[in-house]
Amino acid sequence: MSLLNYFRPKKTTVANQAKERLQIIVAQRRRADDQGNMLSAMEKDILEVIRKYYLNIDPDAISVQLEQNEDDLSVLELNVTLPDDVK
Amino acid sequence: MAQIIVVTSGKGGVGKTTSSAAIGTGLALKGFKTVIIDFDIGLRNLDLIMGVERRVVYDFVNLINGDSNITQTLIKDKRVEGLYILPASQTRDKDALTREGVEKVLNDLSEKFDYIICDSPAGIEQGALMALYFADEAIVVTNPEVSSVRDSDRILGILASKSRRSEQGLEPVKEHLLLTRYNPSRVEKGEMLSVEDVSEILAVKLIGVIPESQAVLKASNIGEPVILDEQSDAGQAYLDTIERLLGNKVDYRFLSEEKKGIFKRLFGG
Ligand SMILES: Nc1ncnc2c1ncn2[C@@H]1O[C@H](COP(=O)(O)OP(=O)(O)OP(=O)(O)O)[C@@H](O)[C@H]1O
Ligand SMILES: [Mg+2]
Numbered sequence A: 001m002s003l004l005n006y007f008r009p010k011k012t013t014v015a016n017q018a019k020e021r022l023q024i025i026v027a028q029r030r031r032a033d034d035q036g037n038m039l040s041a042m043e044k045d046i047l048e049v050i051r052k053y054y055l056n057i058d059p060d061a062i063s064v065q066l067e068q069n070e071d072d073l074s075v076l077e078l079n080v081t082l083p084d085d086v087k
Numbered sequence B: 001m002a003q004i005i006v007v008t009s010g011k012g013g014v015g016k017t018t019s020s021a022a023i024g025t026g027l028a029l030k031g032f033k034t035v036i037i038d039f040d041i042g043l044r045n046l047d048l049i050m051g052v053e054r055r056v057v058y059d060f061v062n063l064i065n066g067d068s069n070i071t072q073t074l075i076k077d078k079r080v081e082g083l084y085i086l087p088a089s090q091t092r093d094k095d096a097l098t099r100e101g102v103e104k105v106l107n108d109l110s111e112k113f114d115y116i117i118c119d120s121p122a123g124i125e126q127g128a129l130m131a132l133y134f135a136d137e138a139i140v141v142t143n144p145e146v147s148s149v150r151d152s153d154r155i156l157g158i159l160a161s162k163s164r165r166s167e168q169g170l171e172p173v174k175e176h177l178l179l180t181r182y183n184p185s186r187v188e189k190g191e192m193l194s195v196e197d198v199s200e201i202l203a204v205k206l207i208g209v210i211p212e213s214q215a216v217l218k219a220s221n222i223g224e225p226v227i228l229d230e231q232s233d234a235g236q237a238y239l240d241t242i243e244r245l246l247g248n249k250v251d252y253r254f255l256s257e258e259k260k261g262i263f264k265r266l267f268g269g
Helices: A014-053 B017-030 B061-064 B099-110 B126-133 B147-163 B184-188 B195-202 B214-222 B234-244 B263-266
Strands: A064-072 A073-080 B001-007 B034-038 B083-086 B115-118 B136-143 B176-182 B206-211
Touching: A014 A064, A014 A073, A014 B147, A014 B195, B001 B017, B017 B083, B017 B136, B017 B176, B017 B214, B017 B234, B034 B061, B061 B099, B099 B126, B099 B206, B115 B126, B126 B147, B126 B263, B136 B147, B136 B195, B136 B206, B147 B195, B176 B195, B195 B206, B206 B214, B206 B234, B214 B234
Parallel strands: B001 B115, B001 B136, B034 B083, B034 B115, B136 B176, B176 B206
Antiparallel strands: A064 A073
């Protein structure tokens, strides 16, 4: 770090504001993507388990969703639609 | 087997086609048999930048549909040995690029070439997704500006989850950051994000910094990729980029304002 940097007020440049905003956006995107990837991996595993123990359902018949309703409550929702002829 | 490199960005107008033309030409100058593919269906552009617009007979979609063969469709560059261009189609049908069609063409080209450069359209729709799907490496073209950086980040997310390599659980697409339209004097004034800022935010290894340059406009006007203008700053910056792409270490140039002052000459920059 050069001596000049000590005298330069770092926080106030527009470049620094841009950087801070972008860092937040990028972190959010990564978190959302990680969660999405986790859920689709889970979906795949659950599909396999159902196929192994129960019946050969379609990949579209299954959905896994994670909802953050309030700060202290997340709901993990798993939906499996069974074909009509299974009763 | 060719190495497939996508030149992508999310945001439009950041310099993908300029960079595809320069990088493809640069690889051919190094002796690699290279084809540059224009994936911008409906908005053909690469042919103009390469100066071959009057030699387009068949295009990418013709090739996919079997209306023409590779020899008929590829345009051979007259300046650089081993360099070919595959022009985009001007059709309005956005779904003309099917995954199977693109895969077949890439497989065929892969047997004949060392490098396949895919010039992606802007956005994150079909054309852009097809351009990156089969890539082994990605050059993410970014301008030092907020919306461009955010879009590059989204493209990085797509490369990590929607590419062939990610879907098949192979080794991930190798990502490179190419910063273009860089203006050192504005960075020094704190008006523009710096190279360090952008590479820190995106956390991708830098492969080149291309300065904002008059030479790029001139090159596109005469239809000659800027890398052939070896005297120009942008041309030299692209030549350095090629070296790094090939794994050689090259110092960065054009990162600070050109000061031709007596002090700089006496004491070095
Ligand atoms: N380093 C540079 N210096 C100055 N101008 C540049 C530079 N790089 C690109 N440009 C200019 O920016 C414009 C857009 O460039 P280009 O067509 O390569 O972008 P693109 O990302 O391919 O655009 P699109 O998203 O529309 O395909 C052109 O006018 C080009 O001349
Ligand atoms: Mg373009």
